[in-house]
Amino acid sequence: MSWCTCSTRRPASTTCWTACGETPGAWTLVWTTLTECLERAMRAAGWWSDERPARLELAVPRDPAHGDWTTNLALLLARELKRPPRAVAEELARRVAPDPEVFAGVEVAGPGFLNFRYSPAFLRRLPATIVAAGGAFGAADHAHGLPVLVEYVSANPTGPLNVVNARAAAVGAALVRLLEATGHQAAGEFYVNDAGNQVDLLGESVAARVAEWAKTAREFPENGYRGSYVGELAEALWRERRSEAEAGLARPDGAAWFRDQALERMQDSQRRDLASYGAEFALWFRESSLHASGRVAGALAALEERGVVYEAEGARWLRTTGFGDDKDRVIVRSNGVPTYLLPDIAYHLDKRARGFRHAVNLWGPDHHAYVCTLQAALRAVGLEPDFLEVLIVQQVNLMKFDPAAGHSVPYKMSKRAGEFITLRDLIEEVGADCAKFFFLMRSTSAHLDFDLDLARQQNDENPAYYVQYAHARIASILRFAAGRGLTPDPGGTVALDAAEEIALIRRLASFPEVVRGAALAREPHRIPTYLVETAAEFHRFYHACRVVSDDAARSRGRLLLAAAARTVLANGLALMGVTAPERMERAAEALS
RNA sequence: GCGCCCGUAGCUCAAUUGGAUAGAGCGUUAGCCUCCGGAGCUAAAGGUUACAGGUUCGAUUCCUGUCGGGCGCACCA
Structure with a gap:
């Protein structure tokens, strides 16, 4: 060493x-x-x-x-x-x-x-240190490579992703980056519930729509999926795979073909949406693979070996009481089919077996009651008591300005079945950067009012542009200076002692600690909060201290400080998955 | 009925896991461009942190209770 x-x-x-x-x-x-x-x-x-x-x-x-x-x-x-x-x-x-x-x-x-x-010497040196560190500034090896699995979104493959999925995607992806920046070996994963009857129902719904194209009588399933995307799936199948579709309609067991096709296409669609949103997953884990590989049966055997399973009322129960749950849970129904709990246990055993020492799951608000149950079940099967950590991503209320009321009110989605705002709609409406910034701005555990009108505005009322603008402005200054043959002083030899200069340096110095705190507390919102304050600190410096002046030495010193500020802003935005533009152009004001 | 989340400026939210004088944006009011991007800056006004107790050097934060809002409470996932 x-x-x-x-x-x-x-x-x-x-x-x-x-x-x-x-x-x-x-x-x-x-x-x-x-x-x-x-x-x-x-x-x-x-x-x-x-x-x-x-x-x-x-x-x-x-x-x-x-x-x-x-x-x-x-x-x-x-x-x-x-x-x-x-x-x-x-x-x-x-x-x-x-x-x-x-x-x-x-x-x-x-x-x-x-x-x-x-010390003054340390502060004088810091901008040069930051610029030299570049993209690595803010990162530090706190966790010594601890392998952590972050499971997020994990939406059912039965429809397009909604706004809560969009929020979870922004938070989960940011969390993965934060954990990596603090020395964890972090991987993002999407769990696909492809083994339940929900997917069968989707297959039946698609089959019924295809039957309409085939002019064949086929009943639309009760509680089937009625969204327009089902019709689009059906049309695509009819146009691209007509002979197979017709065969599927004819065969009594043909529903499986529609289910598999619908599943593949929905997952592709979700994958594309998430990729365009900057959420990449190391693995899309299919529940069906747990059944196929015998891991579900294995989990049951492991539980029975530990003596935490008993029979009652024709079903098999897991004794989760005693491990923190308030009542015992059925793991195998009286009809012999496992409940969702058993594959969930098998899935987490698999996570642990793959070498992950800690699991962070992001769930929607409708699953919070299940947290205690699954944690108890994992303790019952012998995993570390704190192996699983669950963060609840709270609901999103889309808001729109109501001229009659004079303020924003919840945006009422169409009552027609299946009509709702999707992640794709949201990106088209406000842009991916803006959506992510708004989602990450607020504490994950709190309900979020998402103001669509505000997010759509490309003006000073939109907080998402504030940080990006500061970054673009610094890039502009550096371009302007370069045109005059001025570059940042690489040595950090020029004293920066104006009050605004010192305040900015000290703020930049705290960035690594903010990253550490945000990762440790699983609170990505601390990053945008910090960046907004840092951008404000930079603007104050900009207004008080002329950067490019006749004094070449001073100019180069201040250019170095500006470059350091840009590094911190860029690194913070990168953690959020938001772009750090070199220049920004205001959209035409004339647009309605 | 039980459980979880939340209640902070007119609105939307912060407050570094119990720290020092509770801070930003929007909105309101008053100012700042011969000069590096005005998508910016400065200042004013706005608070019994829902309410009542408790714990201690110290509470927006932790505990108990009340009120109010949201979400759950399946041999659905």
């Missing part, structure tokens, strides 16, 4: 976070070294205990007056030690020795906070 030659002496493989130049493009958080620094101080004071690290809290304070990093460690210790918090803080402050290349020092403030402040 090689070691970085700078003062941190960190193993080069885990990368050095200072601008020492030994491992450019690599960035380990200040967080890591501050944690170690506090650990040493506690050991020196004799206050160390092994469970301490898990509780150690470091944060970037809201108020810049409180420094660049802060910890409430002394306040927590004071309770255990039964000593005044200020006294504990003072003693810790005497013993911590933050790297002088990075921190100007530590101060005790308020009831007993320890506040750390970056």
Whole structure:
């Protein structure tokens, strides 16, 4: 193992976070070294205990007056030690020795906070560090390659994707990127429920529509799928595969052909929609493969071996009570057919068997009652208690402006069966970037009011353009400067000491911590929140500090800072799956 | 009836898992372009964080109860 030659002496493989130049493009958080620094101080004071690290809290304070990093460690210790918090803080402050290349020092403030402040030299160096790191800035190896499977969307293949699927797709894809950026080995997966009677029903519905083309009598199934896409599927089959379709209608067991055709085509359609939306899945996992490979039967055997299955009322029950569920669940019906729970167990055993150490599932609001059940079932079959983590993606209310009411009201979808707004409609209406930005802007667990009119507007009222505009504006400045032969100062040698310059640098410095927090809390919305604030910080800098001026040295220094801001904005947008445009053109205002 | 999510400025939402003076956008009002993109910036106004208790140095955050909104409560998936 090689070691970085700078003062941190960190193993080069885990990368050095200072601008020492030994491992450019690599960035380990200040967080890591501050944690170690506090650990040493506690050991020196004799206050160390092994469970301490898990509780150690470091944060970037809201108020810049409180420094660049802060910890409430002394306040927590004071309770255990039964000593005044200020006294504990003072003693810790005497013993911590933050790297002088990075921190100007530590101060005790308020009831007993320890506040750390970056050194001027570190701040001056930072823009060059960020630009050198490029797309890697913000990423850090926190999880050491922990394999995590994120399952999301997983819509039934019986119809087009809806707006909640669109929200889940935006959140899931962002989560995968966030986990990768924080050192997880993350994979996205789509679970296809192709084995239930829903798919049979779709097949029957399509067959009935094909029969209309064939002028054959065939009853449309009760509760069949009546959306216009069923008719379109039928027409496509009739035009492209007429002889097979006719044979399928004639045979008593011909429904299977329609089911398989409908399934393939629906899945292709969903795959195309999601790909155009930037949600790529490493695997589309079919439930039917679990049955075919014997894994469902295997799961049942594993459960029985553990003695958590019993018979009652002609069915077989899983004793999920005792593992956190409030009642036991049927896994094999009295007619011998498994319920959905059993393949779900088999599926998660398969996830674990494929090497994933953790599973994150994104489910719609109608499944939240099932969370406890499945988690209990997985514990019953012997998986780690916290193997499965479920995030509920809450519902979306599409809103439209109502002139009569004077404000936006929920957009009423057509009452006709099967008519609803699809993911594709939404992209055509407001654009993929805008849709993703709006979905990611809000906390996943909260209901979302999606204002269609606002999202469609290409003007200053649309928050989605604000961040993109800042990025495009920086690109424009760099183009303008290049035309005058000015490029960013690569060495970061020019002092940037205007208040707006320092405020911007400090904000850029906190990006890796925001990424870490967003990934850890599974809260992608922290990224757009941060980016909006960062864009605002940049605009303030832009208005206060003329970038390209007659002073070439100063111009190059400010160009470097602008380039660093662009790097952070681009990296944040990339995490969201939103494009970072080099230039933006306003659409024609004349459009109705 | 039971369970889960939510209740923060007129509206839509933040608030770094219990931290310091609760912040943005939209809307309202008043300002800022001889100059790098005005899709921008500055400022004002707007709050008993639904309500009542509790836990502690400290609560929008945690606990209990009440009110209000949403979603679930199958041998459907």
